[in-house]
Amino acid sequence: xxxxxxxxxMDCAEGRAANLPCNxxxxxxxxxxxxxxxxxxxxxxxxxxxxxxxxxxxxASLIITEDRxxxxxxxxxxxxxxTAVYYCIVRGGDNTDKLIFGTGTRLQxxx
Amino acid sequence: xxxxxxxxxxxxxGTGKKITLECSQTMxxxxxxxxxxxxxxxxxxxxxxxxxNSTEKGDLSSESTVSRIxxxxxxxxxxxxxxxxxxxxxxASSELSLTDTQYFGPGTRLTVL
Numbered sequence: 001x002x003x004x005x006x007x008x009x010m011d012c013a014e015g016r017a018a019n020l021p022c023n024x025x026x027x028x029x030x031x032x033x034x035x036x037x038x039x040x041x042x043x044x045x046x047x048x049x050x051x052x053x054x055x056x057x058x059x060a061s062l063i064i065t066e067d068r069x070x071x072x073x074x075x076x077x078x079x080x081x082x083t084a085v086y087y088c089i090v091r092g093g094d095n096t097d098k099l100i101f102g103t104g105t106r107l108q109x110x111x
Numbered sequence: 112x113x114x115x116x117x118x119x120x121x122x123x124x125g126t127g128k129k130i131t132l133e134c135s136q137t138m139x140x141x142x143x144x145x146x147x148x149x150x151x152x153x154x155x156x157x158x159x160x161x162x163x164n165s166t167e168k169g170d171l172s173s174e175s176t177v178s179r180i181x182x183x184x185x186x187x188x189x190x191x192x193x194x195x196x197x198x199x200x201x202x203a204s205s206e207l208s209l210t211d212t213q214y215f216g217p218g219t220r221l222t223v224l
Contacts, residue, residue, distance in 0.1 A: 032210060034212070041150070041199060041218070041220075042217055042218065043117075043201050043202075043203070043215030043216050043217050043218050044154070044201070044203075044215045045215070046212050046213065046214060046215075049210060049212060091211075098144075098156045098159075098169065098170060099154070099156075099213060101153050101154045102153060103153060
């Protein structure tokens, strides 16, 4: 699976959009980009995933660059409850078995 | 929201005891997983299963064992707990599909004295 690079930490004001970047320059054609988050030692929570098109759901939007070497997770209106560690994961579409979480980005939403 | 449950949520136990951590899911998912995570550290896959009677070892060497007798149930057993087993154990499940999104339980925080 391709490695990902994320900033260690970010801050965001409550009510503003949080834009979390991820670099995955060695991604291959059949690998998906997944985002999970983990709130204070709870089990990770699935947020969104995509292959090459931008995706949106009730939680977030995922913007993938045309060359697929980077992506951005957007939380449109961050709340205090969005404070968490956010993991960007690249994983093969051939039903490989593991999610490699890495160290993620610690997002702190402040009032 | 995923329906995956783990019990107990917290366990403090003495060295040498046998313990079983329970994981159940009501989504009919074929694949199930166990991860281990130390505080502030990455998740590491220790076991997974493709379905009933299937078990595989993950990336991290673990002295635990698992079984998969029923689709919904994937217990993890430590025959003789040691302080080095102190950690958080996270169970997950997913469908057998191309994208294979995993849904996680709340975790069991184990402390071995």
